[in-house]
Amino acid sequence: MASSSTNRILQLEGSPQAAPTEWRDALSAFASEHSTSAGILQACGEAAKDKVVAAVLQAMQPQKRADAAALSLQAAALSAAKVLLREAQGSAPLMTMEASEVYLKAAQESRDADEGFAVATAGVSCLVNLLVHEAAAPKPVVAANMLVALPRASTAPRSAAAPEPVVVAKVLVALLGGARPAPLLHNSTAAPQPVVAAKVLVALLGGARPAPLLHLAARALYRLCATRAPAAAVVREGCAPVAELVHEGCAPVAGTGDCGKTLVILVSLLAWCVRCEDPPFPQGAGVAPLATEGAGMAPLATEGAGVASLATEGAGMAPLATEGAGVASLATEVLKLLYFLASTGAVDVERAQGAAREVITVLGQALLLRLGQVLAEALLLPHDRAEAYECKLHVVNLLMHMPATYALYLSENGILPSLVRITELQLLACEFEADTFDPAVGLAxxxxxxAAAAGSAAEPRRILKALIFPAETDAQWEQYQRRPAAQDEAEAKAERERRMHPADAPPGSLRARLIACLTMVESTSRRFAGELLWALCEGSAGEDELLWALCEGSAGEDEFVYRVGFGSGVGLLRTRGLLGAIAGGSAPQ
Structure with a gap:
């Protein structure tokens, strides 16, 4: 005999004039009444369940104009779907790709209002229940959708309606690892929810999985770390033991314990992305090899790049699961994670303590060298595709936090011209896309x-100076130094006027655009442009003598003022405390 809530749904199904609030109340009652039912089909009968499923399918579709009432109805329908998904028989219409997409969109619903929170948590619950059925939509796609929703599930406020993120994580990792997920549904753990989610995502990144899944796992982990401090702490520490949650392919790297494991996984993944050959970066979307294969510092794996893409696994794939999921997208997410680790000191030997410091001292230096090799390779790749160029910009972000010795490595391997080319392109974007371009993000x-490379050693400075100030400008500078002193006031005045402007910076040239940065409003780009030009002109040598000669208008004029012009360089000179000496006309004391 059908339950009272089921009978109510059947009554409304035969009443075309039923109000949305009536449907909401009936579906909510059904979800509540059957929340602990072992089998709805047995309790209601096949015909009744088919009609309930049809009603739920219609009600859970997002409304064109979502308001509180529409969201309440959708939340009730999704709650009923969550209950129905506990048994596969009779629930096939709720297990299709289209239904999976509805659950994903619901899981991403805004949580600013109670109704939105109810929709989001019910959507995540439906994805969790969908994962445990063999007859459900293609597993890699559902798992990818779950990865999209996992950061929200992990950061959601505690609520009776919210699924346990630990359960979400365990189901997902068991599914991808090949174990039966059902027994894990009832497991519990004392670890905080974001911590467990972070551990699982790191473990997923260490497995042999299709590039789209790895891309979504990396994106989910980055979002989780950016929003929840406990998760970020776990990732920074190298991701403490996860063996109890993962399959044997994700065992800790031999000889390293858990410390440094995160870096090994991320560097290995990045290397595979950059070295992907079939198809080549950035289009590749094959299956990555296990990032933890070998003994910690074995050669970074590049095999497996030609394995069939996830996009070949059946028709009608969910767009959100595969869109933009080539190796360039994966590399970008990995670089963002590495930037997070570097900017928070996770690869800093001096900040490590105890046993962690010993491992990082041995493993970290080798990893930094290996990472440097991969970053250099990435910068040398063609960037005619937007995703490849975006990847290079994230390489640049990471280089900001790398050791000073990287500058020598970059110069010895011919990487500096690529960095200069990126500078030219970003300066062009700053000039021609001024309304949307943020110099602090895109140029600084x-x-x-x-600037760091130019100030680190003579060889990088020589290479950069040759690229920014061509050889003919050096000849002009040498000739200018040998000029005779001004003979009268008219010549001195003309000389002072000339020093206000750059000696040789044709409009549209790289050096002209760099000099223009010295007067831009955005302070960070202005500062680094000044430091770069100052280092290239070797402005740190003999400042007092050069400035005294400058004030007298003699042949010893500072190269910085000669190349940049006093008008553009006045801000930097003021910052360095040198402006008073020039303006006052007397030697610095």
């Missing part, structure tokens, strides 16, 4: 990297 990082 590359200027910071070049």
């Amino acid at each position: 990082p590359i200027l910071a990297v070049l």
